[in-house]
Amino acid sequence: MKYEQNEEKLLNVRETAKLLGVHENTVRNWVKTGVLNSSRLPGASSHRFSIEEVMRLKRSKGKLVASLAPTMKTSGPELITGHELNTWASRDDSKGTFPELMRRLLAQTPGISNLDIRAHEGGAAEWWDGTATSLGSSFLPAGELRFEFSTESNPKSKADRDFRNRRPNSPADKKNIFVFATPRSWPGAKKWAAERASEKKFAGVKAIDAHVLEGWLQSVVPVHYWISERLGFRPRGVRSLENCGESSKIEPR
Numbered sequence: 001m002k003y004e005q006n007e008e009k010l011l012n013v014r015e016t017a018k019l020l021g022v023h024e025n026t027v028r029n030w031v032k033t034g035v036l037n038s039s040r041l042p043g044a045s046s047h048r049f050s051i052e053e054v055m056r057l058k059r060s061k062g063k064l065v066a067s068l069a070p071t072m073k074t075s076g077p078e079l080i081t082g083h084e085l086n087t088w089a090s091r092d093d094s095k096g097t098f099p100e101l102m103r104r105l106l107a108q109t110p111g112i113s114n115l116d117i118r119a120h121e122g123g124a125a126e127w128w129d130g131t132a133t134s135l136g137s138s139f140l141p142a143g144e145l146r147f148e149f150s151t152e153s154n155p156k157s158k159a160d161r162d163f164r165n166r167r168p169n170s171p172a173d174k175k176n177i178f179v180f181a182t183p184r185s186w187p188g189a190k191k192w193a194a195e196r197a198s199e200k201k202f203a204g205v206k207a208i209d210a211h212v213l214e215g216w217l218q219s220v221v222p223v224h225y226w227i228s229e230r231l232g233f234r235p236r237g238v239r240s241l242e243n244c245g246e247s248s249k250i251e252p253r
Helices: 011-019 024-033 049-066 082-088 092-109 120-125 155-165 189-197 209-217 221-230
Strands: 113-118 131-135 142-151 176-181 204-208 238-240 250-252
Touching: 011 024, 011 049, 011 221, 024 204, 024 209, 082 209, 092 113, 092 131, 092 209, 092 221, 155 176, 189 204, 204 209, 209 221
Parallel strands: 142 176, 176 204
Antiparallel strands: 113 131, 131 142, 238 250
16 A cells, blocks of 8 residues: 655554554554554544654664564564463563563553552462552453463463462452463463353453463553563664663663
């Protein structure tokens, strides 16, 4: 599809996503995080984008892709995918770092508040691995979220154990939503969550595996860069600011 540099022409979300080669939800999340500037029409509620703005991001994205030099052997994506997350789950460092990844994702996701997640050695404490309040998003239900994390090779077995151990002890507990998250690939995750939800022990049940995480990461760009670097990719166009006390942000080198 060809677009001329005509400032009067405004693209909708679908056209913008097609031009940039991303999902429509990624475009919407880029607006929320300030990566892409929206030009709303007077009286309209939907996003519109100037071609100049979209082409600016496309050029920037193209330069970044050309500069990437991953040190992990992959199929060559610019950033990690669910496949790399699944491979990483077998490494010793994943157990402590995965909760940190979830904390960063949640902290950067609109509509999340009251976030409390332990990472690294803190993950060995008893009770929930994390809690948060959600207004709802493409990847999370609305309500009081209670998290369990695991990098074990058999996610279903661990999810079953956690679900049994975390069954509600009070009427208030039943209002919570049980969320099990793993960087492993788990094809049966959605079915498992539906079956557990049918037991009515919690207000809802959600299972997040490597491929759900891939989509979520694509909508939270700074965290996608951070975990990609941790897994061996070396984006030369940016560097993380975690050493400066500003985790999950990126800036030009």
